[in-house]
Amino acid sequence: MLSNNYKLKTPANLISNPLGATVDRLAALGLLEKELFFPAGLFGFPACRHYKIEPFEPGDGSESPFLLLNAVGHELTFPLIQPASMGLDYHFPRSAELLAALGARAPEDLLPLLIVTLRETLEEITVNLQGPLIVNPIAALGAQLVLEDQPLRHPLLKPADAEDLLRSC
Amino acid sequence: MLILSRRSGESITIGDDITITIVGVSGSQVRLGIAAPREVRVLREEIYKAMQEENRAAANVPDSGRKLEDALKQLQIKNPGEPDK
Numbered sequence: 161m162l163s164n165n166y167k168l169k170t171p172a173n174l175i176s177n178p179l180g181a182t183v184d185r186l187a188a189l190g191l192l193e194k195e196l197f198f199p200a201g202l203f204g205f206p207a208c209r210h211y212k213i214e215p216f217e218p219g220d221g222s223e224s225p226f227l228l229l230n231a232v233g234h235e236l237t238f239p240l241i242q243p244a245s246m247g248l249d250y251h252f253p254r255s256a257e258l259l260a261a262l263g264a265r266a267p268e269d270l271l272p273l274l275i276v277t278l279r280e281t282l283e284e285i286t287v288n289l290q291g292p293l294i295v296n297p298i299a300a301l302g303a304q305l306v307l308e309d310q311p312l313r314h315p316l317l318k319p320a321d322a323e324d325l326l327r328s329c
Numbered sequence: 330m331l332i333l334s335r336r337s338g339e340s341i342t343i344g345d346d347i348t349i350t351i352v353g354v355s356g357s358q359v360r361l362g363i364a365a366p367r368e369v370r371v372l373r374e375e376i377y378k379a380m381q382e383e384n385r386a387a388a389n390v391p392d393s394g395r396k397l398e399d400a401l402k403q404l405q406i407k408n409p410g411e412p413d414k
Contacts (some may be wrong), residue, residue: 204381205388208348218398225404238387239397257367262386265398278396282403285396288387291380304380306372312383317403 174299185328186227188211189297195232196295198302211302226276227319229293239276240299241287246316252292252307263299271295286313
């Protein structure tokens with residue numbers, strides 16, 4: 161029974177934590193209106209330093225945990241997800257240097273967002289836990305960190321979900 | 330590329346505020362000590378390249394809207410009350 165509960169953790173969490181609430185929270189933080197400035201850009205895209213975040217809205221109008229990070233003035237979009245939306249207990253070092261760099265007064269000001277790497281099949285989709293985007297919605301500043309002890313490619317779907325998917329094909 | 334020879338314990342400086350010291354040499358492995366300002370990011374090259382490659386793989390994926398919708402369906406398809414297979 162315990163293992164069943166574990167396997168069902170991700171969908172249960174998504175249902176009990178629908179994006180409506182998440183989007184409202186992000187909107188309340190001002191994250192969805194503001195243009196975010198990443199002084200160092202993102203790895204591989206040093207010239208793209210201004211971004212806006214919008215919720216990803218599925219065609220059927222339902223809610224989703226995904227966000228889109230759009231570069232301002234460039235054709236560049238990354239899908240994002242919040243660790244909490246995946247049921248992940250995710251931690252990153254909120255050092256004094258990071259707080260200062262992002263103009264944050266308190267560690268709670270900093271919000272982690274994870275880049276989703278979409279691939280050909282669902283079970284290949286991964287989330288980058290090693291290079292989180294850390295944003296301070298108040299100051300509209302962000303940075304991509306490197307956490308060497310975290311995986312670069314963490315599956316979005318738990319193995320149990322992916323197995324079910326394979327069986328249904 | 331500038332190539333310099335250094336012995337263990339010796340250093341090189343880059344600009345005014347970066348110093349790289351050869352801390353030790355053991356066979357083919359070299360231990361470096363790097364003193365640089367906090368805002369200068371120091372990474373092993375393979376980590377730096379992996380981060381670049383992962384970001385590039387995640388950027389502007391074709392058909393991403395459909396893929397996100399498919400992933401969403403899979404995440405929500407199971408009812409938490411349902412017995413596991």
